[in-house]
Amino acid sequence: MSRSRQNLNLNLLPSKRKLDDYAPLSSAETLAMGRHHLFSPSFSSPSPNPSPNPNPNSNPTRVRDDSSSPSSSSSSPESSSSSSSPSTVQFFVRTESKTVVVHSPRDSTIASVISAALRLSGAAEAAASPSQYRLIYLGRQLDFASTLSAAGVTRDATLHLAARLRSTRLPRSHRMVDDLLFSASCLLRSRPAPREIDALLLEFLASTPAAAHVAGGDDVDDTTVEHLSIFALAAVPAALVGLYLSDRPGCRLSAERAVRLFLRQAPEYVPKPAHLHCSVIVLQFCKLIAATCGRSDQLYVDSRSALALLMEPIASSYGSLRNLKLVVELYPFVSEVAGYMIEGIESEEIDVCPHNLSEFASFLAAMRTAIRQWLGGGGSGQISKSLLNDQNHPMQESWIHDLREVFIRLLRTVDECLRKYNDLPAEKGPEQGETVLAVLSGVHKFSKIYEDGHELLKEILVGRRDSVNALVRRAKRNEKLKWMLKYKDVTDFESRRNLTMMLFPEGKDDYERMHEMLIDRLQLLPESFEYIGQVEAQLLHGGLFVEFKNETATGPGVLREWFNLVCRALFNPQNVLFLQCPNDRRRFFPNPASVVDPLHLKYFGFCGRVIALALMHKMQLGVVFDRVFFLQLAGETITLEDVKDADPCLYMSCKKILEMDAQLLDSDALGLTFVREIEELGTQRAVELCPGGKDIVVNSKNREEYINLLIKHRFVTSTTEQVSHFARGFSDILSNSKLKMHFFLSLDLEDFDRMLGGSDGINVSDWRAHTEYSGYKVKDRIIGWFWKIVEGMSEEQRRVLLFFWTSVKYLPVDGFGGLSSKLYIYKTSDSQDRLPTSHTCFYRLCLPQYPSISVMRDRLQFITQEHVSCSFGMW
Structure with a gap:
């Protein structure tokens, strides 16, 4: 047995006592039993029989002072027996300092x-208030x-x-702890x-x-806190760990079973707002077991895991952390688990x-929450560089530097891990990659504790850019x-495309969960x-069936065509929702004059949903946003250079x-005012x-302000409602509507062009x-004719032919390799007078x-007409 375990036995386990010893409990026994009051029946035994009272009617009781020798007031059982009639009973009542012998009728009330x-x-006054x-x-x-x-009573x-505890409202809680x-x-x-x-x-x-939560705060109803405090202050954890350390038969097993029961059931029975207070008890288990059995003991490991589980809801409990x-x-x-992570990495x-x-x-x-509270709860909530470097800072604490050392060790280890990652065998890359990303996520959270944490982490990521992108692309x-x-x-x-696609719900192929649409062209x-636009957003998260x-026709090919047709209609200038950029007809931004349509705001919300659904289903629509529109969605400020295309x-x-020239402008040659x-x-x-x-006349001093206000009114103020409704519709489709800003901030305009517009x-x-x-x-003459004809087509004819073949009009940025399948040309026995047909779901011509x-060219040119390529078999 280790020294620490022996010491705990001395502190937690009661020493042996004689059966007739009435001395008060030792401090060690009191700690083991968890209460500093008179209730200690477990350490008492029937005392030696006192001398009988010769006249029970006139002197029904005798008092013995605990400081006297037990033998001085004892007598033979025979004499005691002779003095008690069958209708009375002799027994001992132990008070704080004395033991009294009582003879009372068996029908006496308590x-x-x-x-x-x-x-x-000797407490005559108290006798008047037995309750x-x-x-x-x-x-x-x-x-x-x-x-x-x-x-x-025998x-x-x-x-x-014992006196009742007047201060508590929970006597039953005390009684259960005593039991x-x-x-x-x-x-x-x-x-x-x-x-x-x-x-x-x-x-x-x-x-x-x-x-439940107290109204208007993060504190918990104090009856819950008091109930848990009774358990903790009574040192029940110490008593259970004392049992766990005992060599007596059954003690260890019983204690382990009880501790595990608490770890498992406490989160279920204790209200979530009170988990922080419950964690105080589990923390006691962790400390006691670690100090006596070591951190490798399985009960300690399980206690630590339970403590971590109870920590999860604390991140928002600022008020609860105050004291x-x-x-x-x-x-x-944090240090211990970080050490295990470093060892694994x-x-x-x-x-x-x-x-x-x-x-x-x-x-x-x-811990981050606790540190923010410790720092005062305001500002960035991060440990500043000055606090780190100034030893005379009034808030200087040793743990700050110890924690910093753990962070630096983790950073160095992750840096080395990223260097090793590219050397891993291909078959091990994906599995290890998920582990490395999980560790990186932990280090990112760690970096938020320190003011310069973001810079230090970014330095590592930039230095290992290739490994980071390989990880994220495969994530x-x-x-x-x-x-x-x-x-x-x-x-x-x-990498950015993969990350942003994770913000969308994962569409399912389960037809029962798909949102079905029957559309009249x-x-x-x-109808679209x-x-x-008029249904609950959640109905659209499972997928679409058109x-x-x-x-x-049904299936993915029909869905692809529907997306293309709807977007072409939405961005048609005749619908006055959007304006085209004069120098790039694929680019659009909201039209301030859309107010002529009374439903224009609802249609902007509908458009936001359609664009988000297109991205979710990985559809390229050939439509891209102008910079002024994209920047508004990202919450960025629009400058003069941003309006060049719009x-x-x-x-x-x-x-x-x-x-x-400033002089010419100040002469009011332009006649401009802030209008x-x-x-x-x-x-x-x-x-x-x-x-x-x-x-206000525009002059050389205020011209920049004039231009900024002019641009703001032209591209922001006049379309604020339109952009807001579009953004709301877009965010409806995300897994979490609050992530809309993250989506656009994390992309460049060129990224969004590639994802939505295609090649x-x-x-x-x-x-x-x-x-x-x-x-x-591949070497058949008819196949050679086919590709020769395609090479001679215009760009628009090729696009229409591809649309007829696949319902894909705009390819992904990585070309045909980015499609979900290869394309197929099937030989058919149809008459030479027939046009080609297609199965767009399977990319089959x-x-x-x-x-x-020449006959093939005529047939192909016929189907590359826009009105022919946009319909399926009729019935």
Whole structure:
């Protein structure tokens, strides 16, 4: 047995006592039993029989002072027996300093016995209020109105008299704790316990008041706190650990069972807002077991895991942390688990236990909250550089530097791990990659504790950029990786695309969960609006199933066509929702004049949903946003250079004003004031750019302010509602609507162009390389004719042919290789007079055996007409 274990035995386990020893409990025994009051029946035994009273009627009791020798007041059993009639019973009542011998009728009430005992012990005034006391027999409190006979008090029994705890509102909680400690003491003395410890423990947990948050704060109803405090202050954890260390039969097993029961059931029975207070008890278990059995003991490991679980909801409990020194308490756990993580990262297999990762995240989150509270709860909530470097700082603490050292060690280890990652065998890369990303996520949370933490982590990520991007490109869907969206300058396009796609719900192929739509082509936009814009957003998260009325086709190909048709309609200038950029007809931004349509705001919300759904389903639509629109969605400020494509004339005019000679501008040669002229529905009106703008002349000193206000009104103020409704519709489709800003901030405009717009052109060589044949061979003459005809087509004809073939009009940025499947040309026995047909869901073109290249060219040119490529078989 180790020295630490021996020491704990001395502190926790009661020493042996003689059966007739009435001396007060030692401090060690009091700690083991957890209470500093008179209730200690487990350490008492029937005393030697006192001398009988020759005249029970005139002198029914005798008093013995505990300081006297036990033998001086004892007598033979025979004499005691002769003095008691069958209707009376002799027993002992122990008070704080005396033991009194009582002879009372068996039908005496407990209340009368308490009064008699108080009088005989010299507390005559207290005898008038027996209800303020309690009488304990065999570990249970006797009912005030019960009788000695009903209570089963036997001859020469020892009862304990104790004052009621007036300060508590929870006497039942105290009683349950007392019963638990009494059973523990019985086991320690190899005596049968009245009840199983785990049953008593479960009863205590089940009686926890189901308290909720106090209105307007983070504190918990104090009845719940008091209930848990009774358990903790009574040192029940110490008593249970004392049992766990005992060599007596059954003690260790009983204690382990009880501790595990508490660890497992406490989070279930204790209200979540009170988990912090419950964690104080589990923390005691951790400390005691670690100090005596070591940190490798499985019960300690399980206690630490339970503590981590209880830490999870603490991240938002600022008020609850005010009076707790959680920083100092949690540091050892953060350091310990970080050590296990470092050990796993440094191993050849990069093997880190998932439990360690989870515990580290929980402890760290709670510690961050505690540190923010310790710093005052305001500002960044981070440990500043000045606090780190100034030894004379009033808040200087040793743990700050100890924790910093743990952080630096983790950073160095992760840096080395990223260096090793590229050297791993291909088959081990994905599994280890998930582990490395999980560790990186933990280090990112750690970096938030220090003011310069972000810089230090970014330095590592930039230095290992290739490894980081390899990890992120292969990463599985995991919402916990959204922190990497902030490191846009570290990741490449493929990594950013993978990260942003994780913000969308994962569409399912389960038809029962899909949102079904039956669309009339002649009513495409209004019916699509009803199906998409007017339903609960959650209905759209499972996927879409589209059919066109009176057409036989279903499946992914129909869905792809529907997306293309709806977007073409939404961004059609005739619908006045969006304006095209003069220099790039693919780019759009909201039209301030859309107010002419009374439903325009609802349609902007509908459009936001459609665009988000297109991204979720990985559809390229050939539509891209102008910079002014994209920056508004990202919450960024729009500058003069950003409006160059949206309004080239305004851009050039503003540039000239900025470059104009100051003297000429100050002469009011332009006649400009802080007013903007707006033309709406054939009429013009003037809008002041600031209060009193019509009276403020533009000069060399205020021209920059004028231009900034002009741009803001033209591209922000005039379309604020439109952008807001679009953004709301877009966020409806995300897994978490609050992540909309993260989505656009984490991308460059060029990234968004590639994800939504697709590639600019179609490479015929790439097309040919990704096409396979069934019935034909690659060297067949008819296949050679086909590709020769395609090479001679215009870009628009190729796009229409591809759309007819696949319902894909705009390819992903990585070309045909980015499609979900290769393309196929099938040999068909149809007549030479028939046109080619297609199965767009499977990227299959069915090509008849035409007799000549000219006949094939005529047939292909016919189907590359827009109206022919946009319909399926009719019925």
